[in-house]
Amino acid sequence: QSALTQPASVSGSPGQSITISCTGTNSDVGGYNFVSWYQQHPGKAPKLMIYEVSNRPSGVPDRFSASKSGNTASLTISGLQAEDEADYYCSSYTSATTRVFGGGTKLTVL
Amino acid sequence: QVQLVESGGGVVQPGRSLRLACAASGFTFSRRGMHWVRQAPGKGLEWLAVISYDGSDKYYGDSVKGRLTISRDNSKNTLYLQMNSLGAEDTGVYYCAKDRTTPEIDYWGQGTLVTVSS
Numbered sequence: 001q002s003a004l005t006q007p008a009s010v011s012g013s014p015g016q017s018i019t020i021s022c023t024g025t026n027s028d029v030g031g032y033n034f035v036s037w038y039q040q041h042p043g044k045a046p047k048l049m050i051y052e053v054s055n056r057p058s059g060v061p062d063r064f065s066a067s068k069s070g071n072t073a074s075l076t077i078s079g080l081q082a083e084d085e086a087d088y089y090c091s092s093y094t095s096a097t098t099r100v101f102g103g104g105t106k107l108t109v110l
Numbered sequence: 111q112v113q114l115v116e117s118g119g120g121v122v123q124p125g126r127s128l129r130l131a132c133a134a135s136g137f138t139f140s141r142r143g144m145h146w147v148r149q150a151p152g153k154g155l156e157w158l159a160v161i162s163y164d165g166s167d168k169y170y171g172d173s174v175k176g177r178l179t180i181s182r183d184n185s186k187n188t189l190y191l192q193m194n195s196l197g198a199e200d201t202g203v204y205y206c207a208k209d210r211t212t213p214e215i216d217y218w219g220q221g222t223l224v225t226v227s228s
Contacts (some may be wrong), residue, residue: 051210
């Protein structure tokens with residue numbers, strides 16, 4: 001299974017909004033609503049930020065939102081804050097009953 | 111609260127085997143699918159394997175199929191990963207992780223570092 005496609009890096013200034021895309025196929029992102037997003041700070045374990053395409057777990061700020069259209073999912077962070085600087089990964093359930101991650105996107109807050 | 115604590119990592123010579131363990135607490139272990147995910151140094155997350163709540167179903171990533179075996183002991187609330195014929199490409203941090211009620215990971219352990227080197 002091939003990794004989902006994410007941009008290697010994105011950046012934005014504090015207070016601005018950024019969007020990270022995650023492109024897969026009909027066999028993963030486009031075929032199921034089990035798309036999740038994870039935030040990972042250096043040296044730390046990933047943290048779930050979004051599940052089932054657009055749902056936020058308790059404790060995740062509502063500045064984080066997500067959606068899906070066809071084979072592409074998107075994560076939007078509005079009102080960027082310094083602590084949002086991290087790596088972000090998308091993940092999807094697949095038709096083979098496996099999981100696949102995106103290659104990761106490094107977010108820099110300028 | 112959910113806790114996942116990996117152990118068993120370390121330095122291992124190429125071609126050797128290693129078994130990782132993950133002790134789970136804070137949730138009903140026997141009701142959740144469990145995963146192993148790897149992260150090579152400076153690289154992204156790579157999904158390795160998943161095991162169903164009762165151990166009856168196991169699925170693997172293409173890159174590790176045949177060399178890795180995932181298993182669990184629900185009586186001990188512990189997840190395992192048996193790794194054989196290790197190579198340099200297996201170096202990285204290995205995370206165990208649990209599924210939500212949906213087939214999506216919600217909690218991760220802190221990881222255990224495996225270094226394959228002679």
